[in-house]
Amino acid sequence: MIRKLLTLVExxxxxxxxxxxxxxxxxxxxxxxxxxxxxxxxxxxxxxxxLGEMLGGLxxxxxxxxxxxxxxxxxxxxxxxxxxxxxxxEHAAAILHPKLGAPLRAAVERGAALVPSAKKRGGMGAAxxxxxxxxxxxxxxxxxDAMEIRVSDAPRRDEIVVAVVVTDSGxxxxxxxxxxxxxxxxxxxxx
Numbered sequence: 001m002i003r004k005l006l007t008l009v010e011x012x013x014x015x016x017x018x019x020x021x022x023x024x025x026x027x028x029x030x031x032x033x034x035x036x037x038x039x040x041x042x043x044x045x046x047x048x049x050x051l052g053e054m055l056g057g058l059x060x061x062x063x064x065x066x067x068x069x070x071x072x073x074x075x076x077x078x079x080x081x082x083x084x085x086x087x088x089x090e091h092a093a094a095i096l097h098p099k100l101g102a103p104l105r106a107a108v109e110r111g112a113a114l115v116p117s118a119k120k121r122g123g124m125g126a127a128x129x130x131x132x133x134x135x136x137x138x139x140x141x142x143x144x145d146a147m148e149i150r151v152s153d154a155p156r157r158d159e160i161v162v163a164v165v166v167t168d169s170g171x172x173x174x175x176x177x178x179x180x181x182x183x184x185x186x187x188x189x190x191x
Contacts, residue, residue, distance in 0.1 A: 060107025141178035
């Protein structure tokens with residue numbers, strides 16, 4: 001079912017005229033998969049739900065490995081999918097929502113907060129911003145961010161691009177206040 005796997009690491013070394021030390025880093029792990037439901041109305045999306053579960057672990061582990069850090073050192077995460085023309089947004093929802101989260105949380109150790117997500121329909125080369133939030137506390141504003149991903153030859157009409165992004169930090173130079181990383185309780189996924 002997987003046609004292509006990609007991994008991308010983005011490092012920010014300078015922001016607002018100041019050096020960032022250490023650099024902030026984001027890693028995207030991306031899969032281009034065949035959409036088994038493309039071109040027809042399928043009531044039972046169990047096959048896509050199972051694919052989401054498999055991809056949550058695979059992509060989560062690949063993204064963490066790309067940063068070269070221990071799973072517990074991941075600070076933010078997010079997920080997104082782009083469905084090709086012959087698919088439905090519900091196909092992306094089936095992959096992203098019911099079961100992708102648990103294996104992703106295992107790959108990053110914990111993850112009390114909801115995994116931010118985005119989905120859309122698009123053609124080859126379509127871009128999507130993968131939203132990011134702190135993995136254990138949704139109210140940590142310094143970690144509200146995104147990473148744009150695109151695959152030049154995907155999704156084809158009958159494919160889905162699925163992406164997981166993890167970070168080892170928040171935004172470079174955060175200064176809008178709110179809950180800090182040091183204040184995280186990690187009990188309810190919010191604070």
